[in-house]
Amino acid sequence: MAALIQFVFWLLDAVLGLLVLALIVNAILSWLVAFDVINLRNRFVYSVAHFLDAITRPVLRPIQRILPNLGGVDISPIIVILLIEGVRRFLLPAAGNTLLNIVS
Numbered sequence: 001m002a003a004l005i006q007f008v009f010w011l012l013d014a015v016l017g018l019l020v021l022a023l024i025v026n027a028i029l030s031w032l033v034a035f036d037v038i039n040l041r042n043r044f045v046y047s048v049a050h051f052l053d054a055i056t057r058p059v060l061r062p063i064q065r066i067l068p069n070l071g072g073v074d075i076s077p078i079i080v081i082l083l084i085e086g087v088r089r090f091l092l093p094a095a096g097n098t099l100l101n102i103v104s
Contacts, residue, residue, distance in 0.1 A: 001103050009096040016088050019059065023077045026052040 029049055032038045040046045056077075063076040 002100055005096065005099050005103065009092055013088055013092055016084050016092075019055070020081050020084050022052055022055050023059070023081055026056045027077045 026049075029038075029045075029052060033040060033045075033049065038045050040049060059080055060076045063079050064074070067076060067079075
């Protein structure tokens with residue numbers, strides 16, 4: 001049972017890590033599109049951008065609603081990454097250790 005709990009928390013940590021990576025890649029891709037380094041008329045670029053937007057939009061939208069307008073600068077990815085890293089470093093290990101102590 002302890003191994004299953006450790007695996008579930010490892011999996012949650014890995015998924016959150018992938019979400020952070022998706023947020024970073026989405027931000028960089030949006031900058032490259034905004035500065036006309038790449039364009040969305042390329043089918044592959046459009047597919048990647050659409051996929052990343054579909055993954056990150058549900059996470060970013062609640063934070064974007066709360067934040068005031070900063071003149072076109074979107075800092076919501078930074079805030080979401082900080083929140084996710086806080087969960088990964090503090091809440092997941094604490095919850096995992098608590099569950100392991102209860103099971104043992």
